[in-house]
Structure formats: structure tokens, C-alpha cells
Amino acid sequence: MDIMYFKRYRMEINLTDRDLTPGRAEEGYRFVPWSPAQLDAFAEAKYLSFRGEMDVNVFPCLGDFDGCQRLMREIARKPGFIAATTWLLTYSQPGQRLECCGTVQGIRDAAGLGAIQNLGIAPEHRNSGLGTILLFHALRGFCRAGLKRAYLEVTAQNDAAIRLYRRLGFVTVKTVYKAVETVYS
Numbered sequence: 001m002d003i004m005y006f007k008r009y010r011m012e013i014n015l016t017d018r019d020l021t022p023g024r025a026e027e028g029y030r031f032v033p034w035s036p037a038q039l040d041a042f043a044e045a046k047y048l049s050f051r052g053e054m055d056v057n058v059f060p061c062l063g064d065f066d067g068c069q070r071l072m073r074e075i076a077r078k079p080g081f082i083a084a085t086t087w088l089l090t091y092s093q094p095g096q097r098l099e100c101c102g103t104v105q106g107i108r109d110a111a112g113l114g115a116i117q118n119l120g121i122a123p124e125h126r127n128s129g130l131g132t133i134l135l136f137h138a139l140r141g142f143c144r145a146g147l148k149r150a151y152l153e154v155t156a157q158n159d160a161a162i163r164l165y166r167r168l169g170f171v172t173v174k175t176v177y178k179a180v181e182t183v184y185s
């Protein structure tokens with residue numbers, strides 16, 4: 001057993017006096033609010049968004065469907081879970097199977113701040129503004145719940161995500177090191 005440390009940034013945003021109107025997605029995309037009956041769809045979107053990504057090294061459960069299903073169940077059971085911050089992105093084209101292609105969740109932490117969990121968009125749907133829109137939906141959910149500030153943690157090498165967060169107004173407030181146990185066979 002070995003321990004690896006991953007450098008991550010805590011980034012925060014002030015939610016007051018901010019225009020959080022989400023842009024419009026292209027035709028075929030739908031933003032679906034949380035409902036417990038959709039848990040498996042949320043888990044599938046999470047799995048398809050994170051599989052093979054660097055965060056699987058930090059949170060191995062993101063790398064398989066069962067792990068994502070477990071994680072969704074845990075998040076939804078947390079006392080601070082806020083349904084209004086928790087969204088699924090789907091894509092459908094006539095005659096084709098509905099795709100679950102993005103998701104985000106949010107909780108209120110013990111200090112009363114909003115904590116964004118696992119924003120993800122499946123690779124073939126990236127770079128069209130969908131991650132930005134999904135994050136706006138989550139931030140609006142925090143506002144509706146009366147929260148004034150929100151934060152997230154991001155792996156220091158995750159340039160695409162950090163650019164997105166900075167563009168929306170998140171600022172880095174702290175560097176943290178996440179310890180992860182690794183087993184060598």
C-alpha cells in the first residue's frame with residue numbers, strides 16, 4: 001500500500017449581485033432536475049463524463065458505473081443535499097437512444113456554503129458551452145436555497161475545468177493535497 005498526494009485548488013464564488021442566467025443549449029439537449037427515480041441516469045452521466053479522466057486517480061469510484069451509482073446515492077442522502085442544484089443533461093436525436101451526457105450536484109456544507117460536486121460533461125459533448133450552462137443551473141439552485149457563496153475543489157492539472165471556473169468568476173482561495181491510497185500488485 002502506498003499513498004499518493006494530488007494537488008487541488010479550492011475555488012470560491014460570491015453568488016450575490018451576479019447574473020446567473022444560463023445560456024441556451026443547442027437543439028436536442030435538455031436539463032433535467034433531480035428526482036430519485038432518475039438516480040441511475042445521473043450515475044450513467046457521471047460515469048460517461050469521468051471515465052478515463054484524471055479525477056479517477058483521485059476518486060476511483062468515478063471510474064465505473066457501480067461506483068458512480070453508489071456516489072450518487074450517498075450525495076442524495078446527505079443532510080445538506082440541495083435538489084435544486086442537482087441536474088442531469090440529456091441529448092436526444094430523432095430515432096436514437098437518449099444519451100445521459102452531463103451532470104452536476106450540490107450540497108450545503110456544515111458552514112452554510114454551497115459545495116459543487118462532480119461537474120462533468122461526456123467527451124463528445126464538450127466545448128459547446130454545456131459545462132458552463134450546467135454550472136449556472138447549479139449556482140442558481142444555491143441562490144434559490146438562500147446561499148451567498150459556493151465553492152468546489154479541482155485537481156491542479158485540470159486546465160479545462162480551471163479555465164471554465166475562472167471565466168465564471170471563481171477564484172482560488174486555497175491549495176489542498178488529497179491523499180489517496182494506491183495498491184500495487
Ligand SMILES: CC(C)(COP(=O)(O)OP(=O)(O)OC[C@H]1O[C@@H](n2cnc3c(N)ncnc32)[C@H](O)[C@@H]1OP(=O)(O)O)[C@@H](O)C(=O)NCCC(=O)NCCS
Nearest residue numbers: 053119120121126127128129130131132153154160161163
Ligand atoms: C470541465 C468540463 C466539465 C467542461 O465542460 P464543457 O462542456 O467542455 O465546458 P464549456 O463548453 O462550457 O467550456 C469549454 C470550452 O469550450 C468553449 N466553448 C463554449 N461554447 C462554445 C461553442 N459554442 N463553440 C465552441 N467552443 C465553445 C469555452 O469557451 C471553453 O473554452 P476554453 O477551454 O478555451 O476556455 C469537461 O471538460 C469535463 O467534464 N471534464 C472531465 C470531468 C472533469 O474533470 N470535471 C471537473 C471536475 S472539478
